[in-house]
Amino acid sequence: MKTALTIAGSDSGGGAGIQADLKTFSALGVFGMSAITAITAQNTVEVRSVQNIDLDMISDQIAAVFDDIGVDAVKIGMLGTSAIIKTVAKSLIKYKPEHVVLDPVMVSKGGHHLLERNAVAELNEMLLPLSSLVTPNIPEAEILSSRKINSEPDMYKACRDIMEKGPKAVLIKGGHLDGDPNDLFYDGKQFHLFKGERVETKNVHGTGCTLSSAIAAHLAKGESMLTAIGNAKDYITAAIAESLDIGQGHGPANHFHHFYEQVY
Numbered sequence: 001m002k003t004a005l006t007i008a009g010s011d012s013g014g015g016a017g018i019q020a021d022l023k024t025f026s027a028l029g030v031f032g033m034s035a036i037t038a039i040t041a042q043n044t045v046e047v048r049s050v051q052n053i054d055l056d057m058i059s060d061q062i063a064a065v066f067d068d069i070g071v072d073a074v075k076i077g078m079l080g081t082s083a084i085i086k087t088v089a090k091s092l093i094k095y096k097p098e099h100v101v102l103d104p105v106m107v108s109k110g111g112h113h114l115l116e117r118n119a120v121a122e123l124n125e126m127l128l129p130l131s132s133l134v135t136p137n138i139p140e141a142e143i144l145s146s147r148k149i150n151s152e153p154d155m156y157k158a159c160r161d162i163m164e165k166g167p168k169a170v171l172i173k174g175g176h177l178d179g180d181p182n183d184l185f186y187d188g189k190q191f192h193l194f195k196g197e198r199v200e201t202k203n204v205h206g207t208g209c210t211l212s213s214a215i216a217a218h219l220a221k222g223e224s225m226l227t228a229i230g231n232a233k234d235y236i237t238a239a240i241a242e243s244l245d246i247g248q249g250h251g252p253a254n255h256f257h258h259f260y261e262q263v264y
């Protein structure tokens, strides 16, 4: 069986972070494993508190998985501090996984800063060069590229800027722009626009986590990067179309809508 490791934060509300990642891996038939970087007390409305995990514990979790089970693809989500970024980078340099999908999580939907503001330099210098694909949303792409993004043409320019930081490829997610949520891919040679259709819903908690995990799962199964992203885009579109109206805030993507339909 193919395996995928998520290195990310825990969301007690189950909609984002490690929980979204493991649900996505399972739904796509890949064996999911985790290295938890932080525990968040969180629900659909807010992040109430965050406790970062000790650096040694983070690298021990990663080592335990690589030393015994093996990893076909890695997905990286919330890394709260520059020290955690350095620790994860060191582990990636040691184990050299073939596929690394980096979701550069910075701020939660509710506005809580999940990455220290001064840690962006480490993200740029240490992790982008180790990534097969980096998947910023619009505000994250603005920070990584130091450029305002108000339109699709701006996304093309930002892709070029981000590629200079050394990832093998970039996918800027268009969910935060007006209009249909189109995501733009660039690998230094070709651009590809993955077109979406906007689903009118407030239940979009954890959609970025889900998309990056779905890409990692498809890469673990041996698909090419463009095929993996296309399949992951179909997955997130269906998971948003059938998203769950639970909690008072942004409800989560639905990973098992076929199953839930039978249970309702």
Ligand SMILES: Nc1ncnc2c1ncn2[C@@H]1O[C@H](COP(=O)(O)OP(=O)(O)OP(=O)(O)O)[C@@H](O)[C@H]1O
Pocket: 016, 108, 109, 136, 137, 138, 173, 174, 175, 176, 181, 182, 183, 196, 197, 198, 199, 200, 201, 204, 205, 206, 207, 208, 209, 210, 211, 233, 236, 237, 240
């Ligand atoms: N309302 C929507 N309908 C359909 N697709 C959407 C919608 N909103 C976002 N998407 C798609 O979902 C994926 C995640 O995009 P988004 O821009 O929301 O990422 P994000 O802000 O990192 O998500 P999050 O921070 O909630 O994890 C992208 O493929 C995007 O195009």
Ligand SMILES: Cc1ncc(COP(=O)(O)O)c(N)n1
Pocket: 008, 009, 010, 011, 016, 017, 018, 040, 042, 077, 078, 105, 107, 108, 109, 110, 114, 204, 205, 206, 207, 208, 209
């Ligand atoms: C542990 C963790 N990781 C990632 C996110 C981002 O997801 P969102 O932007 O939907 O809040 C989050 N809220 N919590």
